[in-house]
Amino acid sequence: xxxxxxxxxxxxxxxxxxxxxxxxxxxxxxxxxxxxxxxxxxxxxxxxxxxxxxxxxxxxxxxxxxxxxxxxxxxxxxxxxxxxxxxxxxxxxxxxxxxxxxxxxxxxxxxxxxxxxxxxxxxxxxxxxxxxxxxxxxxxxxxxxxxxxxxxxxxxxxxxxxxxxxxxxxxxxxxxxxxxxxxxxxxxxxxxxxxxxxxxxxxxxxxxxxxxxxxxxxxxxxxxxxxxxxxxxxxxxxxxxxxxxxxxxxxxxxxxxxxxxxxxxxxxx
Numbered sequence: 001x002x003x004x005x006x007x008x009x010x011x012x013x014x015x016x017x018x019x020x021x022x023x024x025x026x027x028x029x030x031x032x033x034x035x036x037x038x039x040x041x042x043x044x045x046x047x048x049x050x051x052x053x054x055x056x057x058x059x060x061x062x063x064x065x066x067x068x069x070x071x072x073x074x075x076x077x078x079x080x081x082x083x084x085x086x087x088x089x090x091x092x093x094x095x096x097x098x099x100x101x102x103x104x105x106x107x108x109x110x111x112x113x114x115x116x117x118x119x120x121x122x123x124x125x126x127x128x129x130x131x132x133x134x135x136x137x138x139x140x141x142x143x144x145x146x147x148x149x150x151x152x153x154x155x156x157x158x159x160x161x162x163x164x165x166x167x168x169x170x171x172x173x174x175x176x177x178x179x180x181x182x183x184x185x186x187x188x189x190x191x192x193x194x195x196x197x198x199x200x201x202x203x204x205x206x207x208x209x210x211x212x213x214x215x216x217x218x219x220x221x222x223x224x225x226x227x228x229x230x231x232x233x234x235x236x237x238x239x240x241x242x243x244x245x246x247x248x249x250x251x252x253x254x255x256x257x258x259x260x261x262x263x264x265x266x267x268x269x
Contacts, residue, residue, distance in 0.1 A: 002054045003093045008084050009047050015083035019048045022076055026050070029070050030063040057154070060092075061206065074227055087231035149174050153205040153221075158252070159213065166204040166218060171235060173207065173218065175254060184254045187218070189235070196243025198222050203239060209252060216252040220245060 010019065016038065023036040037049040054060045067073045151169030158164065162183065163176045175184040187201040203221040210217065222242035225233050 002057060002060065004052050004054060004060060005091045005093070006050045006088055007047060007091070008049075008080075008088045009086055010083045011085050016046075016048065018076075018080055018083050019050070022080065023050055025073060025076055026067065029073055030066055032059075032063055068223070068227065077227060149176075153203075154207050156207050156209055156216070158209070162254075164207055164216065164252075166207050168203045168205055168221065168223070169233060169235075171201045171204065173201070173204065173216065173250065186216075186250055186255075187248065189238070192238055192241045196241060198238070198242050198246055201248055202235060202242070204248070214252060216250045218248045218250065220248055 008019070010016065019036055023034050027034045032052060032054075034050050034052045037051065038046060149165050149167050149170075151167050152165050153168040154166045156164045161178045165174045165176060167174050170185075171187065171189040173186045174182055175186065177183050187204065189202050190199040192198050192202075198220050201218060201220060203223045204218045205221050207216055207218045209215070222239045222245060224236050224239040225231070226236055226240075
């Protein structure tokens with residue numbers, strides 16, 4: 001099960017009314033129930049969260065693809081700029097033990113997080129891995145340690161247990177070894193043609209290996225975050241130029257130190 005959350009700080013007397021209308025429209029358009037939560041909301045200012053439970057990521061991606069193509073949703077999202085302060089923050093959490101009761105029932109989630117200073121980042125990462133290991137051995141419950149990747153949007157695991165992560169905000173694939181260390185970054189964005197076709201990775205997502213494991217296929221969503229009322233990303237203006245969507249093909253091989261990029265290939269479909 002996955003818990004998707006979208007959080008926004010609102011201002012203005014009609015902000016909460018807009019949030020309710022957005023919840024109702026998304027529930028109807030996506031055909032999936034969304035809840036709306038208010039946190040420390042005063043008459044003129046506060047934070048709201050839209051949440052929903054999903055059985056699998058493919059259903060979530062399909063629902064959001066439907067929303068992106070819906071004119072009423074786009075119009076309402078743009079109208080939200082009047083009320084949203086500092087953009088909107090999305091998060092996706094995966095359950096690591098079975099849930100009791102129906103997903104729609106209220107429940108609490110406990111999380112431990114830390115902000116690491118630049119000089120102590122690596123020590124913090126190693127400490128996090130050690131804590132994760134200790135929690136698992138003591139409680140017998142699986143736990144998760146994540147060293148943040150910029151816009152993680154889909155993963156695949158190779159035969160060596162390396163995790164290949166689509167980093168949609170960095171327009172690249174990030175490869176992380178079983179110890180949590182980044183060992184490679186693959187893929188390049190080379191611009192958008194005059195016909196609106198992206199070349200290279202542009203807001204990549206949903207990677208998948210070929211049957212023989214020699215190639216990695218990555219969808220290029222080319223998603224302009226401004227359509228959702230979010231703060232403009234570095235590639236938003238490029239995404240707005242896209243008229244044809246592509247799947248990139250990258251050789252699934254981790255380059256050695258000092259090796260050039262000649263082994264990489266990108267196919268556009």
